Each structure stands twice: as structure tokens, then as C-alpha cells.
Amino acid sequence: MAGAAAVVLLASACGGSTSSGSGGGATGKASLGTLSITIAGVSTGNAPLYLAQENGYFAKRGLTVNIINAGSAAFTEAAAGKVDMSMTGTTAGLAPIIQGRQTVLIYAWGVGPDVAGVVVPANSPYKSLTDLAGKKVSSEGTSGSSYGTTQALSKYVQQQTGKGFQTVSLSTLPAQADEVISGRTAAAVGIASIWAPFITAHKLKLLVNPGASAEAKTIFGSDLVNLSIWGLPAHLQQKKAAVTAFMGAMMEANTFINTHNDQQVATAIAKSPILTGNSVAQLTYAFSLDRPFVDSTNGQISQAAWSHSLQEFAGWGLGIDPSNPALGYAKAVDMSYLNAASANS
Numbered sequence: 001m002a003g004a005a006a007v008v009l010l011a012s013a014c015g016g017s018t019s020s021g022s023g024g025g026a027t028g029k030a031s032l033g034t035l036s037i038t039i040a041g042v043s044t045g046n047a048p049l050y051l052a053q054e055n056g057y058f059a060k061r062g063l064t065v066n067i068i069n070a071g072s073a074a075f076t077e078a079a080a081g082k083v084d085m086s087m088t089g090t091t092a093g094l095a096p097i098i099q100g101r102q103t104v105l106i107y108a109w110g111v112g113p114d115v116a117g118v119v120v121p122a123n124s125p126y127k128s129l130t131d132l133a134g135k136k137v138s139s140e141g142t143s144g145s146s147y148g149t150t151q152a153l154s155k156y157v158q159q160q161t162g163k164g165f166q167t168v169s170l171s172t173l174p175a176q177a178d179e180v181i182s183g184r185t186a187a188a189v190g191i192a193s194i195w196a197p198f199i200t201a202h203k204l205k206l207l208v209n210p211g212a213s214a215e216a217k218t219i220f221g222s223d224l225v226n227l228s229i230w231g232l233p234a235h236l237q238q239k240k241a242a243v244t245a246f247m248g249a250m251m252e253a254n255t256f257i258n259t260h261n262d263q264q265v266a267t268a269i270a271k272s273p274i275l276t277g278n279s280v281a282q283l284t285y286a287f288s289l290d291r292p293f294v295d296s297t298n299g300q301i302s303q304a305a306w307s308h309s310l311q312e313f314a315g316w317g318l319g320i321d322p323s324n325p326a327l328g329y330a331k332a333v334d335m336s337y338l339n340a341a342s343a344n345s
Contacts, residue, residue, distance in 0.1 A: 029059075029060060029061060029062035030062050031062045031063075031064075032061065032062045032063045032241055032242040032245050033063070033064065033239070033242055034063075034064040034065070034066060034242075035063065035064070035065050035066070035084045035085065035239065035242050035243070035246055036065075036066045036068060036083040036084050036085070037049070037065065037066070037067055037068070037083060037084060037085040037086065037087055037229070038068045038069075038070040038073070038074035038077050038078060038083050038085075038086045038087070038088075039067065039068070039069050039070070039074055039086075039087050039088070040069075040070070040071060040072065040074040040075065040086075040087075040088045040089075040092070040144075041069065041071065041172075041173055041194065042069055042274055042275060043191050043193050043194055043286075043290070044193045044196075044266070044269065044283055044286040044287040044289075044290050045109070045110055045114065045191055045193055045227065045290045045293070045294055046087060046109075047253070047257065047265055047269050047287060047290065047294055048109060048250050048253040048254055048257065048294065048295055049067060049087060049109075049250070049253070050067075050268075050269040050272040050274070050275065051253035051256055051257070051265070051268055051269060052065070052246075052249040052250055052252065052253040053065060053067060053272060054268060054269060054271045054272050055252075055253070055256065055268060057248075057249035057250075057252045057253055058245075058246070058249045061245040061248060061249055062245070063242055063245045063246060063249065065246065067274060068083065069274055070083075071172070072141065072171065072172075074086050074087075074088050074092075075088060075092040075095065075143070075144065078093075078103070078230065078231050078232065079095075079096040079101055079103060079232070081232055081235055083231075084231055084235060084236070084239060084243075085106075085229050085230065085231040085236070085243075085246075086229070086230055086231065087109065087227075087228075087229045088144070088227070088228075088230075089115065089144040089145030089146070089226065089227055089228075090105065090108075090145065090225050090226055090227060090228045090230075090309065090313075091143065091144055091145050091148055091313055091316065091318055091320065092143065092144045092145070093105055093228055093230035094313070094318075094320060094327060094332065095143055095318070097324075097326050097327055097332060098318075098319050098320065098324075101232075102232075102233060102326060102331065102332075103230050103231065103232060103233075103332070104230060104231065104232075104233045104236065104331075104332060104333065104334045105225070105228045105229070105230045105301060105332060105333050105334070106228075106229055106230065106231070106236065106243070106247070106334050106335070106337050106338065107228060107229040107247065107250065107299040107301075107337075107338060108225050108227065108228050108297055108299055108300065108301045109227050109228065109229060109250075109294060109295060109299070110191075110226050110227025110228075110290075110293045110294065111222075111223060111224065111225060111226065111227075111293055111296045111297050111305070112210070112217075112220065112221075112222050112223070112224055112226065112292065112293045112296065113149075113210040113213070113216040113217060113219065113220035113221075113222075113224060113226070114191060114192070114210055114211075114226055114227065114290070114292075114293035115145040115146055115149045115189070115190060115191055115210070115226055115227070116149050116153065116189065116192075116208055116210040116213070116216045116219070116220060117189070117190055117191055117192025117193075117194070117195060117206065117208060117209065117210055117289070118132075118137075118153070118187050118188070118189055118206070118207045118208035119177070119180060119187060119188050119195045119198070119199070119204040119205065119206055119207060120132075120180065120186060120187045120204065120205060120207045121180055121181060121183065121203075121204060121205070122199075122202050122203055122204055122205045124186075124205065124207075126186065126187070126207055127207075128207070129153065129156070129157060129207065129208055129215060130157055130160050130161050132157060132165060132186055132187055132207075133157050133158075133160075133161040133162070133163040133164070133165075134163040134164075134165075134166065135165060135166065135185075135186035135187065136165070136166045136167075136168050136184070136185040136186050136187075137150060137153075137154070137165040137166070137167060137168065137185060137186060137187045137188065137189060138150075138167070138168045138169070138170050138176045138179055138180070138185045138187070138188045138189065139151075139167060139168075139169055139170070139176075139188075139189050139190075140169075140170060140171070140172065140173055140176060140190055141169060141170075141171065142169045143318060145226055145227070146189055146190045147167075147169060147316070147317075147318070148313060148316030148317065148318055149189055149220075149226075149316075150165065150167055150189040151167070151315070151316050151317045152219060152220065152312070152315060152316060153165070153189060153208075153219065154167060155315070156215075156219050168185055173190055173194050176188035176189075176190060177195065177198050177203075177204065180204060181198070181203050181204065187207060191290070192206060192209060192210055192211070192289040192290070193286035193287065193289040193290045196282060196285050196286035196289065197278070197282055197286075199285075200281075200282055200285055209289065210292075210293075211289060211291070211292035211293065220312065221308060221312070223302075223304070223305040223308055223309075224305075224308070224309050224312055225301050225305055225306060225309040226293075226309075227293075228301070233334065236334075236337070240337070243337045244337050244340045244341050244344070245341070246337075247299065247337050247338045247340070247341035247342075248341035248344065248345060250295075250299060251298060251299065251338075251341060251342065251345060252345075253295075254295040254298055254299070256268070257291075257294065257295060262284045262287050262288045262291065263280065263284045265284075265287050266280050266281075266283035266284040266286075266287055267280050269283060269287075270283055299338050300335060300338065301333050301335060303329045303333075306329045306332075306333055307322075307329070310322040310327060
């Protein structure tokens with residue numbers, strides 16, 4: 001990444017695999033064993049997970065959680081049963097269903113157009129989304145929320161101007177940033193906070209801040225279940241007590257977020273080894289971009305929000321058919337673990 005080599009990256013480990021674990025039993029609580037969860041890249045959008053780890057919410061429930069930054073493998077490890085859960089874009093969790101392997105969503109950690117962060121070079125002449133008509137715009141991969149969101153934005157621009165994007169799919173978020181900085185692409189689409197280090201280093205600027213953009217809310221709505229935690233139903237059921245305890249810890253982390261400011265949240269998550277190298281100032285700015293979306297429903301996925309989300313996903317070029325029974329609310333969404341944790345809190 002010649003154009004951004006000096007910048008500390010929130011997403012620097014996207015291409016590899018790093019992990020962080022927490023021990024249970026320190027409080028004398030009976031051990032519930034270990035859960036493993038993959039993330040696809042380092043983002044402050046994962047703040048509830050980091051908080052539950054670093055503030056000891058997992059440990060006090062007798063639970064050990066291994067957080068694995070697996071890059072693109074996060075999309076396949078849970079579907080293969082190699083880890084218990086994956087914390088990624090929702091459409092990545094639906095891809096196995098389309099291929100005939102049922103997965104289930106158990107928690108929404110990003111609701112709304114949070115993946116619609118669009119960045120351009122810091123000195124770019126582009127002033128609006130429609131200025132990107134006919135230009136090269138990148139997404140991460142071809143099957144997840146970044147790709148789908150890019151397609152939806154392109155369709156909107158085409159409706160407004162007669163020309164959509166020339167979509168370029170890249171393998172990692174850092175590669176997206178580098179291509180924009182070098183001028184090889186005009187813009188990149190992804191979770192806004194991913195770009196925070198580049199923005200604070202004055203290498204990129206936000207053309208679309210999804211938390212403040214009226215256009216993004218018009219295009220995607222405010223209840224899109226864009227980011228979720230998911231796994232194999234049978235696998236989760238075998239560890240029901242542990243998964244329920246995990247949900248309780250995530251709820252406690254959400255309470256922390258709701259009662260603390262951005263800098264306080266950043267200070268707490270900065271202790272995570274996964275975030276090593278990121279300053280509190282960088283994390284504070286990054287989390288300010290995530291806050292409008294993170295746990296806005298306290299993890300809940302309603303049937304109405306799911307129906308709307310499926311209709312939206314159907315237009316993203318990912319092969320998602322809302323009429324597929326396996327994608328219906330009763331099959332693809334399971335709020336029982338979260339509801340049980342809520343009842344016990």
C-alpha cells in the first residue's frame with residue numbers, strides 16, 4: 001500500500017488472521033466454556049464485542065470468547081462450522097443459505113445505511129454522489145454488503161444522471177483506500193469508520209457520511225439489517241447456555257455505549273489487542289461515525305425490518321430471492337438467545 005503505508009489502519013489485518021481471547025472464571029462463576037467468533041476486519045463498529053471483552057462482561061458470566069480477525073475467511077468459517085459465530089455483513093450470512101446450507105441471524109449490530117460510507121481523495125473535485133456518474137468506484141469483494149451497497153448507490157446515480165458507476169471489486173478494505181489515494185479509482189464504498197485513519201491523515205475525505213446523509217437514508221431506509229452475528233442453527237443450539245450468556249454481555253456493552261460518550265467508548269476499546277496501534281483520538285473519530293448505527297435496536301431484528309431488508313438485498317445483485325422460504329424470518333432469524341438473555345438480565 002504505497003499510498004498509505006504510513007497510516008495506522010483500523011483495517012490493517014483484513015488480509016490475515018489475528019485473535020484476542022478472554023478468560024472466564026475469574027469471578028468464580030461456573031465456566032460455560034469457550035465461544036469463537038470471526039470478524040472480517042477491524043472496525044469500531046465492532047465496539048460492543050470489544051467492550052464485552054475488555055470490560056470483563058464475558059468473563060463475569062463464566063464465558064471465554066476468542067475474537068478472530070479472519071479477513072475474508074470470516075464469511076466461510078462459521079458456515080463451515082469451524083467457528084461458532086461470524087460478525088459480518090448480513091448478506092455474507094445469507095450466502096450459505098442460497099447455496100443450500102441454512103444459517104441463522106441471532107443479533108443485529110448495524111442497522112441502517114452504515115456501509116454506505118463513500119470516500120474520495122482529500123483533494124478531489126467531487127462534491128456529491130452524482131459527481132461519480134461513470135467513474136470507477138470500488139467495493140470489497142462481490143458477495144457482501146460493500147458490493148451490494150455499491151450496486152444500490154450506482155443504481156441511484158444512474159437514475160439521477162443516466163450513468164452509474166464502473167464498479168471495481170477489490171479484495172480488502174486497505175486496497176480500496178490505496179486505489180483511491182493513488183487515483184486509480186475515483187471512490188470507495190464501505191463502513192465509514194474504516195476510512196477514519198485515512199481521513200484524519202488528510203489522504204481521503206468522506207463524500208457520503210451515512211450517519212448524516214439524507215440521500216443514504218432515502219436510498220436504504222433506517223431499519224436495514226446490514227450487519228449481524230450469525231452461525232449454524234444446530235451448532236448454536238449445542239452451546240445454547242454460552243450463546244445466551246454472550247448475548248447478555250453484548251447487551252451490557254450496549255448499555256455502556258448508551259451511557260458514555262465517544263471518547264469514553266474509544267478509551268475502553270483501545271485496550272483490545274486487536275486495536276493495537278490506533279490512538280484514542282483516531283478511535284474516537286471512527287466511533288463517532290459508527291454510533292448512529294451500532295446496536296440501535298439493542299440487537300433485535302423485527303419481522304418488519306427483515307422483510308424490508310430482504311426486499312433491499314434482492315436488488316443488490318447477490319442472488320437473494322425474498323420468496324425463498326429459507327430466507328424467511330422464521331428460518332433465517334432466531335431472536336430466542338437474545339430474548340432469553342434479556343429475560344435474565
